[in-house]
Amino acid sequence: MAELSAADRIFAAIRAIPRGQVAGYGEIARRAGLPGRARLVARLLSENSDPRLPWHRVLRSDGRIAMPDGSKGHAEQTRRLRAEGVWVENGRVRGLKAAATVDEQIWGMPPE
């Protein structure tokens, strides 16, 4: 089959995140074959409101919510993560060391 576009690969990487897990923008971008394209991931998410896309599992490299605290999306993301068993405290995700290591937690091994 044909090669997917950057956006398609990014969405695929996000959908690959298992329930109860989270990933960083940089990790998603790298997993999609686009290292350093974290901003592209953020942009795509802001433009696409796909209900089937677990965008709420995408966090910053610090393990925090990307959006400013008090935003509608921020509140909803926190609520969804908690619903999946992910503890979110003051806009920060607990239970994970850092979003930079989720790659091994999710896919079990570094990308090929």
Place this chain on the structure above:
DNA sequence: GTTCTGACTGCGA
């Protein structure tokens, strides 16, 4: 075709 903006990242203070 050019210009602007951005749900980012890393580093230093």
Place this chain on the structure above:
DNA sequence: GTCGCAGCCAGAA
């Protein structure tokens, strides 16, 4: 722990 600055890239107008 927080704050600011600069770099990078791609999509949208």
